[in-house]
Amino acid sequence: MVDQEDHPEDYGKIEGGPSGDRQPLLRIQNVTKAFDEFVAVDNVELDIYEGELFCLLGGSGCGKTTLLRMLAGFETPTSGKILIDGKDMSGVPPYERPTNMMFQNYALFPHMNVAKNIAFGLEQDGLPRSEIKERTNDILRLVELQGYENRRPQQLSGGQRQRVALARALVKEPKILLLDEPLGALDKKLREQTQFELMNIQDKVGVTFVVVTHDQEEAMILSTRISVMDRGRLVQTGSPTEIYEFPKSRMVANFIGSANIFEGSVIGELEHGFKIETIIGEFTLKNTPITIRNKAIFIGIRPEKIFLSKEPDLAPGSNNAEGTIYDIGYLGNTSRYKIRLEQDLIIDVTAPNQTRPQNKTHEFMWDDKVYINWEPSSAMVFYE
Secondary structure, three states: OOOOOOOHHHOOOOOOOOOOOOOOOEEEEEEEEEEOOEEEEEEEEEEEOOOOEEEEEOOOOOOHHHHHHHHHOOOOOOEEEEEEOOEEOOOOOHHHOOEEEEOOOOOOOOOOOHHHHHHHHHHHOOOOHHHHHHHHHHHHHHOOOOOOOOOOHHHOOHHHHHHHHHHHHHOOOOOEEEEEOOOOOOOHHHHHHHHHHHHHHHHHHOOEEEEEEOOHHHHHHHOOEEEEEEOOEEEEEEOHHHHHHOOOOHHHHHHOOOOEEEEEEEEEEEOOEEEEEEOOEEEEEEOOOOOOOOOOEEEEEOHHHOEEEOOOOOOOOOEEEEEEEEEEEEOOOEEEEEEEEOOOOEEEEEEEOOOOOHHHOOOOOOOOEEEEEEOOOOOEEEOO
C-alpha cells in the first residue's frame, strides 16, 4: 500500500549520544553464553562509550546479570569477544581487568569499619599507606561519609551502606564500574533520593557506569542510554527518550511504561501523515514514520497522551472515541481511568490532578459517559 523510506530508528534522536568518530571504551562483539542447552545471552553486540551511565534493563531471567558477569570476568563467553579500551579480555582474570563491580547485597566486611572496607582493595594491591589514606579520605568526601570512618556496616543505614560499597568500588579508579541492581535493597523513597546521588557522583568522577536493573523508572532516570533485553537478546538500544517515545516493538512499549495497543491498517495517505483503520474507528496519524508492505500494523498510545472529556473534540483531524468509565485509580498526583469503549475494548487513561477537587468529588466518576481523544502525532507504530 504505502512504501515510505523513513525509518523509525531515525526519529527521536537527541543530542549527546555517542556518534561520529568516537571509539567505544567497551565493545561487546557477538557474545553468547550457553549453560548446557539454555542460552542465557544470545549473540549480543553493543558499544559503550567513555563517560556513559549505561543501563541494561530487562525482566528476571533475560540475561542482563549474566552479561554483566561476563564483563567482570566471572563468567566466560561461550563465543564472541569482549574488548575494553581495544584490548581483548579473553583469558584476562577479574582482578586484572580495568573494571570493578558493586554487588546488589554490597558484600561489606562486617568486622571492618568503613575506612577499612573502602581501603581493602588498595591494601591488597600493596599501595603505600600514605596513598591509601589520601584516596580513602578523598572518596569519603565524594560520597559524603566524612565522620563515619570508624563505624561498622551494621551501624549504618541502608543508604549509607550503599555509599560505602560504591566508594570501595570507585577508590580503585576503574575505567568501568559494573553495578548489579545497586539500589534494589533500598526502600522506594531512599531509592529515589539515591538515584540522583549516584548520577552526581558518576558525573564528578567521570567513570563509565554499566548498571543492571529491572526497574524501568530507575533506568529512565539514571541512564544516558538504555539497552532493553529480552530472552538473552538486546531488542532496542537508545536514549531514555528514544526508548519511551519511539519503541520498536510492542514488547518494548509495554515494558517501558504502559501502552494501549491495537491492530490497524493504512487506508490512505495524507500530507505528513496517514489515515488508519482500527477496531475502534478511523484515525489520523501525523509525523509518524511508517513503512508498510501489505501487512497489518499495530498502533500504540501512551495513557498520559490521551485526553478525557465530556464532549468530543470537533477540531479537524482530531481522534475521538466514545466510552464509559469502567474503573478509577486515584494516586494523588494522577488518576488512572479504565474506559470501556463500545467495541468492548478497555483503554487506559492517565490524567494529572492539577486542581484540587471541589466538595471532595472529581470531574469524572464511575459509569460516566466520556470521550477520549489524542493528538495525531502521539500514536506509536509497531510492526511486531
